[in-house]
Amino acid sequence: MPxxxxxxxxxxxxxxxxxxxxxxxxxxxxLLALVAALVVEPDWNAMLDxxxxxxxxxxxxxxxxxxxxxxxxPWLRRFSYWIGCLLVIAVVLAFTAATHVLLGEFAPAxxxxxxxxxxxxxxxxxxxxxxxxxxxxxxxxxxxxQALQARIRPHFLFNSLNAVLSLIRRDPQRAERTLEDLADxxxxxxxxxxxxxxxxxxxxxxxxxxxxxxxxxGDRLRMSWELDSAPVDAMLPALLLQPLLENAIYHGVEPGxxxxxxxxxxxxxxxxxxxxxxxxxHAPAAGTRPGNHMALDNIRERxxxxxxxxxxxxxxxxxxxxxxxxxxxxxxxx
Amino acid sequence: MSALRVYIADDExxxxxRLKELLADIGGDVATTVxxxxxxxxxxxxxxxxxxxxVLLLDIQMPGMGGIELARHLCGLESAPAIIFITAxxxxxxxxxxxNALDYLMKPVRAERLVAALRKARAAPAVEAGRAARLERxxxxxxxxxxxxxxxxxxxVPVGEVLFLKAELKYVTLRTGAGEYLIExxxxxxxxxxxxxxxxxxxxxxxxxxxIRGFERIAGxxxxxxxxxxxxxxxxxxxxxxxxxxxxxxxxxxxxxE
Numbered sequence: 001m002p003x004x005x006x007x008x009x010x011x012x013x014x015x016x017x018x019x020x021x022x023x024x025x026x027x028x029x030x031l032l033a034l035v036a037a038l039v040v041e042p043d044w045n046a047m048l049d050x051x052x053x054x055x056x057x058x059x060x061x062x063x064x065x066x067x068x069x070x071x072x073x074p075w076l077r078r079f080s081y082w083i084g085c086l087l088v089i090a091v092v093l094a095f096t097a098a099t100h101v102l103l104g105e106f107a108p109a110x111x112x113x114x115x116x117x118x119x120x121x122x123x124x125x126x127x128x129x130x131x132x133x134x135x136x137x138x139x140x141x142x143x144x145x146q147a148l149q150a151r152i153r154p155h156f157l158f159n160s161l162n163a164v165l166s167l168i169r170r171d172p173q174r175a176e177r178t179l180e181d182l183a184d185x186x187x188x189x190x191x192x193x194x195x196x197x198x199x200x201x202x203x204x205x206x207x208x209x210x211x212x213x214x215x216x217x218g219d220r221l222r223m224s225w226e227l228d229s230a231p232v233d234a235m236l237p238a239l240l241l242q243p244l245l246e247n248a249i250y251h252g253v254e255p256g257x258x259x260x261x262x263x264x265x266x267x268x269x270x271x272x273x274x275x276x277x278x279x280x281x282h283a284p285a286a287g288t289r290p291g292n293h294m295a296l297d298n299i300r301e302r303x304x305x306x307x308x309x310x311x312x313x314x315x316x317x318x319x320x321x322x323x324x325x326x327x328x329x330x331x332x333x334x
Numbered sequence: 335m336s337a338l339r340v341y342i343a344d345d346e347x348x349x350x351x352r353l354k355e356l357l358a359d360i361g362g363d364v365a366t367t368v369x370x371x372x373x374x375x376x377x378x379x380x381x382x383x384x385x386x387x388x389v390l391l392l393d394i395q396m397p398g399m400g401g402i403e404l405a406r407h408l409c410g411l412e413s414a415p416a417i418i419f420i421t422a423x424x425x426x427x428x429x430x431x432x433x434n435a436l437d438y439l440m441k442p443v444r445a446e447r448l449v450a451a452l453r454k455a456r457a458a459p460a461v462e463a464g465r466a467a468r469l470e471r472x473x474x475x476x477x478x479x480x481x482x483x484x485x486x487x488x489x490x491v492p493v494g495e496v497l498f499l500k501a502e503l504k505y506v507t508l509r510t511g512a513g514e515y516l517i518e519x520x521x522x523x524x525x526x527x528x529x530x531x532x533x534x535x536x537x538x539x540x541x542x543x544x545x546i547r548g549f550e551r552i553a554g555x556x557x558x559x560x561x562x563x564x565x566x567x568x569x570x571x572x573x574x575x576x577x578x579x580x581x582x583x584x585x586x587x588x589x590x591x592e
Contacts, residue, residue, distance in 0.1 A: 158422035162442040166352035257397045
């Protein structure tokens with residue numbers, strides 16, 4: 001699990017000591033030159049010649065700039081983003097001017113024109129790097145993860161508190177247990193949604209959750225657990241299963257008047273972990289219980305952020321059962 | 335003062351138990367007797383009328399039929415109870431209650447609030463003018479049932495079973511595969527509420543879109559002009575389509591079913 005916590009603000013200059021940044025700058029500048037050559041030359045061969053000749057002129061200041069920026073990186077970081085950008089442009093202009101003087105009579109155009117071109121190129125590359133940082137910013141991924149982190153339905157909280165109130169006099173011990181379960185559940189909900197947890201912990205969490213729902217719904221909720229071959233040491237994103245079980249009960253059991261069977265099955269096959277959650281399917285009536293897909297989309301996106309392409313989440317209705325299948329890579333405790 | 339007759343409707347047993355505890359606690363302020371309790375809306379419809387309840391404590395989220403629809407059906411009862419809605423968390427419902435001056439309590443219910451709501455219910459006439467309309471406005475969607483109130487009994491007819499509705503004088507005749515019922519609602523409001531389910535074929539007639547099997551050209555003769563009539567699944571009766579409605583009605587039937 002790559003940590004996503006180092007957190008450069010998107011308003012910072014790119015890290016000029018990062019190989020990726022250096023490579024991107026080199027590629028970007030050369031691409032710009034190639035495009036420029038493409039624009040001026042009608043013929044492919046002539047274009048390549050032009051490009052090579054020009055490369056000979058802009059490559060030295062470019063490389064010199066990158067080397068100097070590498071050296072200056074810690075010092076540059078002390079300035080704000082925009083001042084940093086101006087300093088970078090100043091470095092580029094200085095090297096460009098120096099190259100221009102060295103080239104002497106081989107210089108392609110007047111100095112002012114060359115300097116304007118160099119500054120424009122630098123600005124374009126800086127803008128590109130800024131966009132790149134924004135798009136891939138760990139801070140952004142983190143914010144997305146936090147926003148995506150499962151949130152329990154207020155409906156559940158208030159109904160559970162109400163159920164506990166009803167227990168306090170009749171069955172104080174069960175009331176205590178239920179409050180402890182609620183506390184564990186909320187501790188998990190308020191914890192760090194960016195971490196991986198052991199499957200065993202997630203299972204014990206959803207068992208606590210199910211116990212509270214059982215208290216509220218009584219006979220209407222019939223849980224079956226198939227966990228014998230669950231790989232308890234597998235690591236998975238925290239709170240992956242609880243929202244799915246909550247969905248199953250909210251959409252599958254609560255709207256029904258009869259007994260609602262909910263199945264939770266977790267098993268390991270080779271290096272994959274399979275989770276299935278099944279509940280009775282009620283065709284959504286007009287104007288009731290929306291939001292099912294938001295929870296599922298949320299979980300799908302979290303899986304994507306954690307496992308990239310290696311995780312699957314599928315849903316389907318078969319007969320009168322609604323089913324969610326998750327398939328994630330098995331990763332033991334690191 | 336005699337004890338207030340209270341009926342409790344909530345699908346969660348612990349919630350019902352909690353309300354009973356509270357009612358017992360506040361007995362000194364408002365004396366009550368619990369005359370019945372139900373875990374579903376349909377059960378309330380069946381058992382509440384005979385209980386002579388004066389107040390109904392009604393959870394709005396119940397399986398089968400929600401609280402607001404249930405309240406709308408109860409409106410027709412001669413001795414309809416005052417209704418206090420209870421909700422755990424439903425912003426939309428709460429907004430609708432506020433907007434339409436309907437009484438509600440939030441779960442977990444507080445004793446003081448319950449006392450105030452019961453006192454208010456005791457003071458107000460249960461069947462006040464305009465309540466049906468306010469409930470209708472508070473509802474978030476179409477009903478699942480039509481209700482026919484027969485003195486102190488409510489018969490529910492699932493909307494999905496209705497084949498057509500025909501207005502005749504003061505009443506609307508509602509026809510299902512099983513029989514006919516008379517209801518006292520204007521056809522216009524039914525048309526508005528169930529626009530996606532029924533289509534108007536004539537000034538006095540709504541037809542279930544799903545039941546339409548085809549159209550017949552009636553030759554006419556004598557006084558009668560030739561006209562189209564709609565053929566419904568399991569109905570022998572001719573239901574004429576008015577010339578004005580024909581273009582709209584024609585398009586209801588998908589291709590290939592004619």
